[in-house]
Amino acid sequence: MKICVISGSPKGEESITLQYVRFIEQAFPEHTFSVVHAGRDIRKMEQDREEWDVALNKVRESDGMFFATPVYFMLVPGQLKRFIELAAERDAMQAFAGKYTAVLTTSIHFFDHTAHVYLHGISEDFGMHYVGFYSAHMQDLKSEDCQERLILFFSDFIDAIREKRSIQREFPPLPVAMPSYVPSGRKTGVDTCGKKVVILHDAEPGSVQETMVREMAGIYAGPVMVADIRESMMKGGCLGCCRCAFDNICVYKDGFRDFWEKYVVPADILIMAGTIRDRYLSATWKQWNDRSFFNGHVPALEGKQIGYLVEGPLAHLPNLREVLAMRVMMGKANLVGIVTNESGDSGEIDTAIRTLASRSVRFAEQGYISPATFQAVGGRKLFRDEIWGGMRAIFKADDRYFRTHGLYDFPTKNYLERIGNRLFSFFLDIPGIRKNVEKNLVTHMIRPFRETIEKSRVLAKRRAKQG
Ligand SMILES: Cc1cc2nc3c(=O)[nH]c(=O)nc-3n(C[C@H](O)[C@H](O)[C@H](O)COP(=O)(O)O)c2cc1C
Structure with a gap:
């Protein structure tokens, strides 16, 4: 059988994920594999129609389509996202329709599931039969267990093609038309109380997103910085080279870092606005997010109040909502809210924008960050x-x-607690003590809170006095 591999890694042949494909290729010599380097060659495919046609022919001629991609920022790399957008823009979805597909990712398993859900939904939108996914940790290939499982996984994929397996669609199609938004124009400004407000967007002129951004900026009675993320003048998507890992310095010499320092770093309140394209925001937003990888794995948004303005059917995309919310929570920031235009009720959207603005200032003043889930x-x-x-x-x-920052907080380091636990466990092996503890277990669990609750009234009085 002819298998077309859509490789999402910008690293091309040196992609870790592609090594898994090469392993499969050797294990199944009876099948032929052709690779479309979507991650590496996206720029060429955008600019040179011949490059695009060559890629598309590989898809057309295949019996099965295999996505092989790293997970980038809870999804796929911006380059692969752009490839998916291009296929829709250029009406090329017919080349994919009816084919069987499967997904192989490598990652450190951080939000790999959201990347899979995304590709699953996209596959179905393209009319393909989605067989399943294999999520490998980037170093798994060396283990025999992984090798055996990969072979079983790929065999099942081949079986699905051969037997023309019937597969149910899991993600319903998204609504095509979205309502417009006509703001009322009545404005009572929300005092920013000296907080720095920044709105980042990628709005097209005349779009609902542009209207939402304008309203959001106008509702704050104070200075607001509004910037189009395209002004960051990115020369390209993240290359996955990880050279930033040493000192947080990206190899690109373009405007991204200055843009980040100018707008993101000083913001107390950061509003990000985007329009849903397929099952995420635009590839430009994806690229922008990927490029922020120069920060490494530290909570780069710590302490900020974050809001989103989303044009499009977000209620149909819980996966995207999770990605947006978790970007904030992982960054130790506070998600104030997400406003969409889905309801089509302009008055309601006006109110939601106003509420987002006033809560963002109040929380910024109080320093409130919601606990992580x-x-x-x-x-x-x-x-x-x-x-x-x-x-x-x-x-x-x-x-x-x-x-x-004390983030290597392994429980094994708390020696006092370890000794305490050991002793407690030892005492519980004595039948008399265990019987007594069992009897009072529920009360025992809430006993440590009694003092705190008693203090609560004192604290409330103190707060009332402070006004
Ligand atoms: C920009 C960037 C973002 C990443 N985001 C994630 C992520 O969200 N979750 C994860 O588990 N790994 C993430 N990784 C790690 C890669 O998925 C992992 O290293 C992968 O194996 C690289 O595969 P490749 O060599 O085929 O590109 C990220 C790496 C980069 C460079």
């Missing part, structure tokens, strides 16, 4: 373990940050 708690532990466990040799800047 499962994904971000898990994500932080994963970064800690991965950086400590091996990445720190190269990710030296991360290592310095994690050390100086």
Whole structure:
């Protein structure tokens, strides 16, 4: 069978993910593999129609399509995102329709699931039959367990093609038309109280996004910096070279770093506006996010109040909502809210924008950051373990940050607690003590809070006095 591999890595033949494909290729000599280097050659495909046609012919001639891509910022690299956009823009989806497809990613398993959901949805939008995914840790290939599983996974993919397996669609198509937004024009300004407000966007002239950005900027009664992310003059997408890992310095000499320093770093309140294209925002936003990788794995948005303005059917894309929210939470920032134009009710959108503005200032003044939920708690532990466990040799800047900020907070380091736990466990082996503890277990769990609750009234009085 002819398998067309869409490779998402900007590293081309030197991609880690592609080594997994090469392994599969050797294991299945009866099949032929052709690779479309979407990640490496996207610029050429955009500019040279022949390059695009060559790529598309590989897709057309194949019996099965295999996405092989690294996970970048909880999704695929901006370059692959652009390839997907181009296919839609150039009406090339027919070349993909009806084919069986599967996804192979490599990553450190940080939000690999959101990348898979994205490609699953895209595959179905393109009319393909999605067979499944294989999510490898970037170093898994050396293990025999991974090798065996990869072979089983790929065999199943081939079987699906051969038997013309019937596969149910999982992600319904997105609504095509989105309502417009006509602001009321009545404005009572929200005092910024000296907080620095920045709005970043990629709005096209005349778009709903542009209107939302204008309204958002206008609602603050104070200076607001508004910038189009294209002004950062990126020369290209992240190359995945990881040379920034040593000192947080990117190899690109373009305007991205200055833009980041000018707009993102000083912002107390950061509003990001985008328009949904396929199942994410634009490839430009994706590229912009990827380029912020020069910050490494530190919480680069720490302490900021973040809001999003989204034009498009976000309610149909819980995966995108998760990506947007978790970018904020992983950055130790506070997600104030996400406003969309989905309702089509301009009055309601006006109110949502006003609420976003007033809450952003109030929270900025109070310094409120919401506690992390499962994904971000898990994500932080994963970064800690991965950086400590091996990445720190190269990710030296991360290592310095994690050390100086006490982020290597492994529970095993708390010796007092360890001794206490051991002793407690030892006592619980004594039947009499265990019986007593069992009887009072529920009360025992809330006992440590009693004093705190009693103090709460005192604190409330103190707050009331302070006005
Ligand atoms: C810009 C950038 C963003 C990344 N984002 C993620 C991520 O969100 N989750 C993850 O687990 N790994 C992430 N990684 C790690 C890569 O997925 C991983 O190193 C992958 O194996 C690289 O594959 P490649 O050599 O085929 O490009 C990121 C790497 C880069 C350079």
